[in-house]
Amino acid sequence: MEILENLAIELELSVSIIDFLEDKNFHYPKQEQTVELEKTLRSLLDPPFDHQAEMIDDKINIYRIRSLEEQEQNSWVMIPIKVNHILAGKIVVWEKGKELGYFDLLALRVTLAILVYTFGQIYYMNSKEAHFHDDFIREILLEESDKEKLLKNAKNLSWDVRNKYVCISFKQINNQIQLEDHRDLIGAITGRFFPKKETPLGLLDGVIIIFQPADETTSQLNNEELAKKCSKLIAALEKEIPNAIIMGGIGRSIDAFYRIKKSYNESMKTLEIGHLLYPDRKLHFYKDLGPFGLFNLEAFKEEVGHVFESISPVLQQEDKDELINTLKIYLESKCNYNLAAKRLYIHHNTVRYRIAKIQQLCQLDLEDSIERLKLEIILKLEKHLDE
Known part of the structure; x- marks a missing residue:
């Protein structure tokens, strides 16, 4: 990306862009873009290490994250890229001991203006393509769905029908809020955690429905990772949708794509009963219900x-x-x-x-x-x- 390269040269520092819309990261110099760098970038969204956050420019929300854990304290300058009030990405400047000055911040502001326009075009195209696959997901959940037709449609949408899938459902329990009014925002937020190319997404009758590819073997570790991802999505939705109260339910993995309705029913039952059994939790697995999973509310x-x-x-x-x-x-x-x-x-x-x-x-x-x-x-x- 030429914009990124120009900014890095101007600042004489490494620069990254986290693209939430396309679920990609860009970095300059390119040779520095390693797996370790990718992990660091993702961790900066919710730093797991001891750190200090400093506001640099509250008008456009430029802030610095300073690590307090290492001997050579690293710091990163973060600039949100917002399109239609939706967080589309972030610019990350790796300061590496050199703090940005006045003219550096000026260069950042100019770059931000260009990127907002660029991301606006991407957002427009994504809106045209749609984050959601409501019609197809509704078809999957119908009793009379035709197996061969479903498999054909899934392949047309580039979904790997050979995968196991697990259904995750999220429901908003504040009656004053309608998720349908925030459809674009929900699509953009969900895409940060569940890439749309891999994960079918629907918003049906006020319920966010995600078909998540599942690992061949389910394990406690995999469940923990999935729970962490879902919890972050819930937190992001509640943060960006005023007064929203989101609950999540996760069904069991299904070995055949066209049978995912079973996992969907389990996720919905988990939403119904989970908060009664564990009122302090926002996310529940169907397996956590135990014999209560047989209960008809x-x-x-x-x-x-x-x-x-x-x-x-x-x-x-x-x-x-x-x-x-x-x-x-x-x-x-x-x-x-x-x-x-x-x-x-x-x-x-x-x-x-x-x-x-x-x-x-x-x-x-x-x-x-x-x-x-x-x-x-x-x-x-x-x-x-x-x-």
């Missing part, structure tokens, strides 16, 4: 009165919230009064009194392991009582 909502019948006398008490919370903590504490009391910050006799009251009201036998299991399941789903 819609059927539960229809039969909610019957499900809560066993504890309905407690729900009629004035102190029902205290009683329900005490029962929940007591069961989580393996029926240990002292542990439950510590977690509730109350005297253990108070716990004993409340549990005895619950048992008397509901005729519960908490010595029965099956009875306890049923209660734990009910209390996990208790949030849906008022729905």
